[in-house]
Amino acid sequence: MPRFEGAPVALPLQQPDANRPLPRVQIPGSSQLRPGSVQTQGLPANRVALRILVIGPTPEDPGLQAWRALLDQLGANYEVLYAATQELTPGFLEDANGGRFQAILLSSNNLPYEVSPGRFESAFSGDEWRLLWDYQRRYAVRSVSLYTFPGPGTPNTWEADPEDYPEDYCIRSVRPAGYEGVPTDNRATNPPGDPPDNPPVWMTLTPEGRGVFSYLNPNAEIPIQNAYLYPARLATAQESPGCLVQPLLQDTEGNVLGVLSRSSDGRERIALTFASNPYLLHTQLLGYGLIRWATRGLFIGERRHILAVDVDDWGLESDWWDDALQPGDPLRYRPQTFRLSAQDAWSLYQQQRQLNASYPLSNGFMLNLAFNGRGVNLGAAASCNPGVSSSDPLSSLTKCLASRMRWVNHTRDHPSMDNITDPAALRFQIAENTRLANQMGLWYSPKTLKTGELSGLGWYRSPAPAPVIPPALPSECPAVSGPTGPGADEPRKDFGLICANQSMLDRAVELGIRYIHGNYSVKSHQPPCPICGVVLRPGLLMIPVWPTNIAYTVTTPAEATSFYNYIYAPGGRFPYWPRALTYEEILDQETNLALYHLQVSASSHYFHQANLREYAPGRSLVFDYLNRLMQKYTSYYSIPVLNPSWDEIGAYVAERTQHTALLQAGITAFWDRSQNLVTISAPAGISGVLFFTGTAQGMSWVYGGDTVSKVSLSAGQELRFSYHPGE
Structure with a gap:
């Protein structure tokens, strides 16, 4: 789905690439090797590198992509083997220092790839499977299969039926046609509330699963959507002699969907019987526990869930959406602008308190308010009374909320930074805003800057055919449009960070700014790893933030719904859904995205001051969103979110950027x-x-x-x- 404030962004969580069955395979080159028969003498079997091995057939394999995404989010130390083109050898697994890997993560239990139309083979030969199993046995290395057939065979004896499964993980199919799998909902554009082609399967944790996934809500009901699955049962002792097994995950009918087992030769393994890809909710929920178990709890990297929400333009007024518009009408706004009232400001503080009371896992959450000094009156007396008689009641309430919210530099006047080149003018916008914030007594992040419309970073409007305002840009960069005239109504385009306003960046460094906000919707702003920044100058790091589809011009559910459907409904500017959505459905979609972002990044989502209007007692668009998001989060997790200030987020992302550089070196x-x-x-x-x-x-x-x-x-x-x- 496109984001209105930037380049199109694909809607995650509904990618259908995992919704395909696991193909049957032939295992080539079978020899009569048995577990433990491949031995390398003289190696210290107790010494292993803190490095994880990921094995998949090809780079395109969804399970392999899922493992890579999960490990990148953690900043883990790992290596990938593309089994269809790279041979597994003893020298790859071991060297003079001992074992090269502490854990093995398989994209599937049979590593299928298509060798000719409709014909699949395992990317590993029989000898390679045996080599891998022997390494695991001798070094006590655990493995996880992310997508697994329940087999009818016995462990480690695929020679009896050399199809589908090198080993069966002590589980059996509960369906006669188990090879075909069970598809869940595969309609990527299915709005909430519409009947899916196939319903999701709801999965719960067994008592053993609650140990492996101890960070999840023990009563969580996890949907498996857009993914094939193979319901299974535990094998009996007669079916799998010497195989010990515990169920970890099950569906509502009691079928097993994940197991922890010990093979007859002593190897510890986990197997899941459903597909994954990086964007699926169940992948993100379960991934950390699988990696933690496989590494025995000791690994390079870490995880944390950061919930940060910015509200821009505090103190200013904004355009006000005319919700009488219909898709296809000319764009227009109301004749009057909108600015928060003192009552709106006091209500948002009460809503913040209520969020923390309702959801203890919100962990003392506070908003980040992006402050524009032009909009406040320093002379207004501080007051927590929204009915105060004041030269500017909002400024009076701002002083009341000074230490009850977090605040970020959004420049004094909110100008576009795309074309301001005068050093004095740039200093004024950044430094004067900090002075005003200090005068107001705000709990302020002095090292962080958010420019108006995230401008000055190579994402701007450019006229055609002639420039209006010469920018302070390299000669190869297109000129910047003026506020009126050619190009003024064009959508922003990504010309790359080389076309950023260099004078603005110089002044930011000069004034002590260390972190500047970019836009995740803009390709050149996206960092090279999930929790990394983009270095713009020595000591200046760009950290992108997530836009939302709650427009900056809307103040009520009716306005938000009108705008959203003006953009995304049939006949809209960027038609996406097959019908117009309701406000509740929009909230559902937006918070699905936010939950995904919360799990995979360390950044914020941003709104605007109009979205804080108290449209009903104790209600605003921002806190409707936050309450829905925390409701979802607490239904899945038992660990709190973290809510650092923006300077703290910046320092953390800077350190994770260093961490990634160490791994790459x-x-x-x-x-x-x-x-x-x-x-x-x-x-x-x-x-x-x-x-x-x-x-x-x-x-x-x-x-x-x-x-x-x-x-x-x-x-x-x-x-x-x-x-x-x-x-």
């Missing part, structure tokens, strides 16, 4: 389990912050029951510490 980390000793070494020539989970070193904390550590490593530094599993 080739950090080395080993766990010697015979001595309970961990050794981590930074590569030569690069230093930075490294995060890891499972033990307390350096600066450490506990989140979701897991100990997380942050250490600063200088180039070539070696860190050694003892580690005892379960400590």
